[in-house]
Amino acid sequence: MGSGALMAMNRDMRKQSFSDLEIDPRILADVPAGNNGQLAVVTDQVGMRLYVRIGGTLVPAIDASSSPGVALLDGKAGGQILHGGTAASENLVLRSTFHSTKGYIDLQDRVTNSLGILNLGTAATSSQGYGVGSVLLGGNLEVKGQGAINTVIATTQIRLRTHCDLTFGNNEYVRFWDWSTTEQFGLALHAEFGNALIIHQDQARALKDYDHAPTTDPTIFIHSALNPDTNNTRWGSFSHSGTSSLAGAFTLTTGSGVIVVGRTVTPPVNFDSTNDVVVGGSLYVSGDRYGFRCGGNVQSDLAVIGSIVGINAFATSVGSITAYGGLQASEDNGLHLYVKSYEGVANNNVILVNSLNMYKNHGHNTSSIDPTFFCHSSVDPTVVNTRWGSFSHSGTSGAAGSFDIRSGSGPIILGTTTTPPSGFADTGDVATGGDWYVAGSYALGKRSIFVPSSVNSVAASSGITSSMLDKTLIKIQGDGGAVDITANPQIVDGVDGQVIILKGDHNTNTVQIDDGDGVALNNGTAFVMGKGDVLKLYYDGTDDIWYEISRSKNS
Numbered sequence: 001m002g003s004g005a006l007m008a009m010n011r012d013m014r015k016q017s018f019s020d021l022e023i024d025p026r027i028l029a030d031v032p033a034g035n036n037g038q039l040a041v042v043t044d045q046v047g048m049r050l051y052v053r054i055g056g057t058l059v060p061a062i063d064a065s066s067s068p069g070v071a072l073l074d075g076k077a078g079g080q081i082l083h084g085g086t087a088a089s090e091n092l093v094l095r096s097t098f099h100s101t102k103g104y105i106d107l108q109d110r111v112t113n114s115l116g117i118l119n120l121g122t123a124a125t126s127s128q129g130y131g132v133g134s135v136l137l138g139g140n141l142e143v144k145g146q147g148a149i150n151t152v153i154a155t156t157q158i159r160l161r162t163h164c165d166l167t168f169g170n171n172e173y174v175r176f177w178d179w180s181t182t183e184q185f186g187l188a189l190h191a192e193f194g195n196a197l198i199i200h201q202d203q204a205r206a207l208k209d210y211d212h213a214p215t216t217d218p219t220i221f222i223h224s225a226l227n228p229d230t231n232n233t234r235w236g237s238f239s240h241s242g243t244s245s246l247a248g249a250f251t252l253t254t255g256s257g258v259i260v261v262g263r264t265v266t267p268p269v270n271f272d273s274t275n276d277v278v279v280g281g282s283l284y285v286s287g288d289r290y291g292f293r294c295g296g297n298v299q300s301d302l303a304v305i306g307s308i309v310g311i312n313a314f315a316t317s318v319g320s321i322t323a324y325g326g327l328q329a330s331e332d333n334g335l336h337l338y339v340k341s342y343e344g345v346a347n348n349n350v351i352l353v354n355s356l357n358m359y360k361n362h363g364h365n366t367s368s369i370d371p372t373f374f375c376h377s378s379v380d381p382t383v384v385n386t387r388w389g390s391f392s393h394s395g396t397s398g399a400a401g402s403f404d405i406r407s408g409s410g411p412i413i414l415g416t417t418t419t420p421p422s423g424f425a426d427t428g429d430v431a432t433g434g435d436w437y438v439a440g441s442y443a444l445g446k447r448s449i450f451v452p453s454s455v456n457s458v459a460a461s462s463g464i465t466s467s468m469l470d471k472t473l474i475k476i477q478g479d480g481g482a483v484d485i486t487a488n489p490q491i492v493d494g495v496d497g498q499v500i501i502l503k504g505d506h507n508t509n510t511v512q513i514d515d516g517d518g519v520a521l522n523n524g525t526a527f528v529m530g531k532g533d534v535l536k537l538y539y540d541g542t543d544d545i546w547y548e549i550s551r552s553k554n555s
Contacts, residue, residue: 189218201225210235217241231256339371354378362388370394384409421451455505463487464502469494473501476529478509485511489518489546496541499549504529507555521548530555 071082084092096103189195194214200206200223211232212221219239226234233255242248252259254275258267262280271278339348348368352375353360363385364374370392377387386408395401405412411425416433424431453471457479458464464485468474469492490513494500504511507530515524519537527535532554537546 477506494539
């Protein structure tokens with residue numbers, strides 16, 4: 001039917017009370033006169049409408065205010081429900097206008113000209129006491145496009161009650177939760193996310209691959225502003241690896257570069273590798289120890305840039321004294337190990353001990369005048385605390401002082417390890433396992449003792465050999481009988497300035513040394529050495545000759 005067309009229905013309707021309704025006069029002009037109660041269907045730009053003629057006037061045929069199942073746009077007493085269909089999966093579609101330029105579908109509840117609460121989904125009651133202008137969502141919310149919250153009101157808030165899931169893709173979710181009874185707020189990651197939360201610069205990079213493999217424990221990755229397509233190693237992460245049976249560790253890791261703690265600082269050379277740790281400020285350790293482990297199959301070095309301070313406490317007979325010191329690097333003087341007074345007390349002792357003994361009393365409670373380094377053996381000091389050596393320097397501004405090397409028990413051995421003979425193994429004795437060269441003068445406050453060799457058998461053809469010259473006091477006898485040395489030289493070359501003492505040890509197996517063949521004897525007189533005879537010789541390296549100093553015929 002065209003606009004204004006009329007279909008008359010010859011059916012009388014029971015007269016009802018209707019409100020007046022204005023109709024376009026152009027439409028009424030096209031409606032022919034009819035009987036009271038006659039139905040008419042009018043089609044205009046609004047649609048098809050059913051009217052009944054009452055005394056020459058068209059009024060609505062149905063009173064929507066009282067008819068059940070009929071919607072009334074102006075409202076109905078007791079409220080009303082609008083259904084889109086009756087069959088399964090039918091829809092209710094609301095459009096703002098037929099016009100191509102669409103407006104808004106504005107869902108509002110008008111209460112005394114103020115906006116009330118709009119309830120979507122299952123009926124819900126505001127736990128926050130929200131009123132006019134509020135929207136309550138009683139069910140789940142799925143957003144397939146983009147969503148935004150945009151307002152100029154400074155107090156805008158998003159409140160999550162108990163917990164809230166943000167679901168992505170195939171049921172992977174991020175859950176925000178709070179638990180008022182324990183005053184906690186949490187962020188939970190679904191396992192499908194690989195336990196990783198990645199923080200990056202902007203939305204445009206949200207779909208890029210940041211190349212993080214799934215982690216065992218929840219891990220936060222923070223990326224720099226660099227595009228990951230350019231370099232995806234510019235990140236830092238932190239996580240905790242604890243389990244029900246293992247304490248684990250809180251770990252900070254970086255994909256490239258160092259980990260800087262404190263203020264920003266440029267690390268020095270050899271300390272700028274990935275995952276090196278740089279402390280930009282001072283480092284204070286409140287625990288009772290700190291340590292460095294350097295080793296493995298490759299050589300490792302411990303270097304200290306700036307100052308590291310270690311504090312330990314130990315008990316003395318007069319109470320508790322704190323030893324305070326540390327390591328200090330110097331550009332021109334190397335690395336400093338220092339001890340320092342603390343609260344007016346300066347012990348000045350540095351003690352090197354086995355790790356099993358590091359909290360035990362090593363008996364150095366008496367303060368040293370000068371910084372003194374003690375090196376202890378691995379023996380438990382609570383059993384024996386004298387197994388130590390020390391060194392220090394006693395010089396002052398007015399006196400040169402001395403560099404002192406001391407032992408708590410046993411001798412001081414210089415050079416190759418050796419077992420000193422009886423009488424030379426007392427505390428403070430000095431023994432050397434190698435040669436000893438004195439460039440200056442030396443003085444003996446007590447006796448000078450030459451440790452004699454064992455008895456050496458001398459053959460005529462070999463004479464006095466180099467192995468015999470290892471001792472100063474050399475015991476000799478003829479090899480199998482009396483021997484007149486025929487070897488040239490009779491005594492092998494010694495060290496320029498070396499002195500030896502030959503002592504005969506057999507009355508029958510004598511040894512004869514002649515003048516000549518490397519030996520210069522007093523008045524050119526040969527010497528036959530029996531038991532107890534002594535010949536003292538000095539070697540001149542320039543002349544390549546052993547010169548007689550003295551002889552003693554005692555046999």
